[in-house]
Amino acid sequence: MTTGMERLAAAVKGARSDRIPVFCNLFDQGARELGISSIEEYYSKGENVAEAQLAMQKKYGYDNLWNLFFVGKEAELFGCRKIIFANDGSPNVGEFVIKGYDDIHKLEAPVELESHPQFAECIKCMEILVRENKGEQPIIAYVTASMTLPVILMGMDNWLELLLAGPAEVRDELIAKCCEYVRAHIAYQIKAGADCIVYANPFASTSILPMSMVEELSFPWMEKDIAGFDRGSMVFYCGGAAFNNVIEKVIERLGLLNFYLSPMADIAEGRRIVDGRGLVCGAFDDMKLLHWGREEIRREVKRIIDAGMPGNRFAFGVQGMPLGIPEDNIHYMLEAAFEFGRQDG
Amino acid sequence: MQDISELQKSYFHALCELDEKKTSSLIEGALAGGVKPDELLIKVVIPSIDQMNEELIMGQEINLAQHYLSAKISESIAMKLLDQVQTAGECPGCVVIGTAVGDFHGLGKKIVIACLRAHMFKVIDAGTHVSPEAFVDLAIENNAQVIGISSMMAHTATGPNGALGVRKILRERELEGKIKIMVGGAPFRFDHGLYEHVNADGWGENGLEAVATAKRLIKEVEG
Structure with a gap:
């Protein structure tokens, strides 16, 4: 039986497999899968996250495993001790570690990840995934870029104000500290066994910043974030924001060739721009899965695959899959992706 | 006396550049030159934020940073001008706005508040993590015609403690004709039909649309 790893390897090379790779990003659903009623309890143990990732992959049959807890987890590494857990959705950062510029001067980048107490469960999760998966499914790690990390450290509004109207030296001091952490994070994930790094930076999208700032500020920091690392296993993503x-x-400045498009992106245009130089993943707008029916879901999956599949080097994916999506709809989407994404017929 | 249309052009240009100092100095200069604050508000500040948002949206060039800072600049100037207006301007109505329970993302709310205030609405900022009961109580207390609920996350947008919870209370207290619900935030931008599923009366993709939706809903209440 073809594994997710084989499908991904074929897609990256532009070769055919039984079908295109299908990525499904289930996170908070892991608690339900293990019958744990509290999401806080679920995320308290790396064993839980690893067990649920393995179980959900087997149950649904998609082609990836995530070594990712929740996005706010990175704020804990920087000192945040207040995460607000809900039982019907993702955890929120409840208190920002940066309340003023002094906090930026005092901030220490967490670079010793392997001995960091807040990272211990992530390490456990990764060890289990690597051991149990035996190289069958790609293990994916999520790395938040240095330009984006300040959002969970000081809030989007405060970060935008510092970014656009604050003192440049304070802004750069903060990004530089985040960059130190990002580099340590990428190094850890590669060493620990991640097959793929999703490098996420909404601040590289012109939906968030003007193009001039993307070019003059975001790009130089992205260059620093990933300098010296193997680009072949990295995927560029803007956190749902469009970036065609x-x-x-x-491609020119960062040497990254693989792209996880926004659900709002024109997939065919994205494919044309990448022009076979790397892998393109077209994303389903999973907010629609909250209330769509089977036929609507199938039509949308077909539209995405029809736009992206010709010429190979294409994968099907989703966004962050809200917890409220009915299980039936996850099945409908995946069965359609498996069917329309077939390459052996 | 300064030519008001020329002033509007200069102010609009400064706003597009997000040049807060220039926008302030233009307004201060005009006030010193004898232009009335209400005239500045109606003929300079409001048309400029509208024009900027319209042009950016039409050209699909709008970005969050520009939207946030321009709204903030406009709000600050509008509030200063409103303080100097002798007779009360035409307040379109009152909006209570906050984020749903469990949601601590306040940026969208701030943008909408700034745009509403720049358009002379009375706005009650309910803060973040607001319960349905608190939304309704604040609306009653302030005679607000609209409750605005901002959500960044799917579960806070669609859960029972967001618009659905507010709707339930309005129905139980027979207030649906007097208080309308508008929503906004990332989940609604990804799914334009989602506002109907959470029983809201309208939604706004950005600050400008939120102003238009609030105006429409207030008309419905008053009509």
Whole structure:
């Protein structure tokens, strides 16, 4: 039986497999899968996250495993001790570690990840995934870029104000500290066995910043974030924001060739720009899965695959899959992706 | 006396550049030159934020940073001008706005508040993590015609403690004709039909749309 790893390897090379790779990003659903009623309890143990990732992959049959807890987890590494857990959705950062510029001066980048108490469960999770998976499914790690990390450290509004109207030296001091952590994070994930690094930076999208700032500020920091690391296993992503208009610059300046498009992106256009130089993943807008029916879901999956599949080097994916999505709808989406994404017929 | 249309052009240009100092100095200069604050508000500040948002949206060039800072600049100037207006301007109505329970993302709310205030709405900022009961109580207390609920996350947008919870209370207290619900935030931008599923009366993709939706809903209440 073909494994997810084989499908991904074929897609990256532009070869055919039984079908295109299908990525499904289930996180908070892991608690339900293990019958744990509290999401806080679920995320308290790396064993839980690893067990649920393995169980959900087997149950649904998609082609990836995540070594990712929740996005706010990175704030804990920087000192945040207040995460607000809900039982019907993702955890929130409840208190920002940066309340003023002094906090930026005092901030220490968590670079010794392997001995960091807040990272211990992530390490456990990764060890189990690597051991149990035996190389069958790609293990994916999520790395938040240095330009984006300040959002969970000081809030989006405060970060935008510092970024656009604050003192440049304070802004750069903060990004530099985040960059130190990002580099340590990428190094750990590669060493620990991640097959793929999703490098996420909404601040590289012109939906968030003007193009001039993307080019003059975001790109230089992205260059620093990933300098010296193998680009072949990295995927560029803007956290759901559209970024077709920066793809060419990403290829030229960062040497990244694989792209996880926004659900709002024109997939065919994204494919044309990448032009076979790397893998393109077209994303389903999973908010629609909250209330769509089977036929609507199938039509949308077919639209995405029809737009992206010709010429190979294409994968099907989703966004962050809200917990409220009915299980039936996850099955409908995946069965359609497996069917329309067949390559052996 | 300064030519008001020329002033509007200069102010609009400074706003597009997000140049807070220039926008302030233009307004202060005009006030010193004898232009009335209400005239500045109606003929300079409001048309400029509208024009900027319209042009950015039409050209699909709008970005969050510009939207946030321009709204903030406009709000600050509008509030200063409103303090100097002798007779009360035409307040379109009152909006209570906050984020749903469990949601601590306040940026979208701030943008909408700034745009509403720049358009002379009375706005009650309910803060973040607001219960349905608190939304309704604040609306009653302030005679607000609209409750605005901002959500960044799917579960806070669609859960029972967001718009669905507010709707339930309005129905139970027979207030649906007097208080309308509008929503906004990332989940609604990804799914334009989602506002109907959470029983809201309208939604706004950005600050400008939120102003238009609030105006429409207030008309419905008053009509």
